[in-house]
Amino acid sequence: MLTSGNTEPGPEIYPIGGGKGGVGKSFVAASLGTLIAGQGKTVALIDLDLGGSNLHTFLGMPAPENGLNRFLDKTVRSLESAAVATRITNLFFISSCNCSMEIANLFYAQKIKLINAIRKLPYDVVLIDLGAGTHFNTLDFFLTASKGIFVCTPDPTAIENAFRFIKAVYLRRLKQLVKRHDFNRRVKAAILDTGANTLKSRDIIDIVLKNDPEKESFLKARIGRFQFKMILNQFRKNADIRLGEKIKTVCNRHFYSPFDFLGQVDFDERVMDSIYARKLYVQTCPATPTVLELKQIADLLTHTQPAPSLRQPAR
Incomplete structure (x- = not known):
């Protein structure tokens, strides 16, 4: 199996989430999955927008009969199957539409079983498309790996969410x-008290x-291991070119x-x-600035030599 820069056993896992629906998480997942597979790496796309599964549409394929349902009902023994x-x-696909x-x-035991199975998948890269919002299951899937991608658009409501x-x-x-x-029992x-949700x-x-x-130092060090990665999608000409760096700061x-x-991503x-036509955008429009920006992001994720920056901040 190719290493793809991962220093831990198992695949390089990138959950893709965000606080708001409609920001393009599924589009980003399908696009990055296709582009990374084009680098020669084996890629699994997992649709964990549970109850709202539609990643197959972005891939330009019909809803597959085989999928997560077969793993959860124990028809197949491994998630890879x-x-x-x-x-x-x-490029391989695990759907949840059936x-x-x-x-x-999802029950807690099912969630833990699924998370453990994802970590053992025999692929170089695993991209997990999550639903919007902050349901506990969504948060736990986002925490499957030590890093995660969140997608938002430049509009104020998306940034707030x-x-x-x-x-x-x-x-x-x-x-x-x-x-x-092993923290102090008072901590x-x-x-962990049920009244501590605020x-x-x-x-x-x-x-x-x-x-x-x-x-304290232990807690800060452990939380510091988790890496957030951000993508601004549907970027328009009137948006602040420095917005992404400002949010990062x-x-x-x-x-x-x-x-x-x-x-x-423009x-x-x-x-x-392309979605209406059930075709993959990155294949039908390969030379557009949008695809070139997605390719640059894919290169960054897989530690491939990145292309020169397509856009420079105005001075």
Whole structure:
């Protein structure tokens, strides 16, 4: 199996989430999956927009009969067996569109089983397309790996929802660390109590500092291992060219986890045309600025020599 720059056993996993629907998570997942497969790496695309699965449409293929439903009902023993080949060489797809309507409320044991199976998949890269919002299952899937991508558009509501999503993921990760490690019982009681849902990430750090100060550095170091990566999608000419870097700077100032801005992807009306035609946009319009920007992001993710920047900030 190709290494693709991963220093840990298993695939390089990138969950793709965001706080708002309609920002293009599925489009980004399908596009990056296709482009990374074109680099010669084996790629699995997993549709975990549970209850709202439509990634197959962006791939230009009908809904496959085989998928996540076969793994969850134990028809197949491994998650890999639930994958289907696409018409793109090296690109495989695990759909959730044939799961029952109750799939959106996945049981805890099923969720853990699925997360463990994802981490063992025999592919170089795994991209997970998540639904919008901050449901616990969505947050836990985003935390499947030590890094995750969030997608937003330049409009204020999308950015606001993206910040809300980041805060929810960050808080979920802090609570997981406190629960799984040997913290003072007063810390656990204060943070894991059912009434602690209104806590903010800064509150948790303060509780640890007050009641278990020797664990503060441990907590900051562990939360610092998680990497947030951001993509600004549907970027229009009137948007601030520095917006991505500004969001990155604000996030790095307020969180202990590092944030990286991968790039912006131009708005192109032909994206919707390709979806209606059930064709892959990155194949039908390979020379557009939008595809070249997506390729640059794919190169960054796989540590391939990136292309020169397509856009320079105005001075």
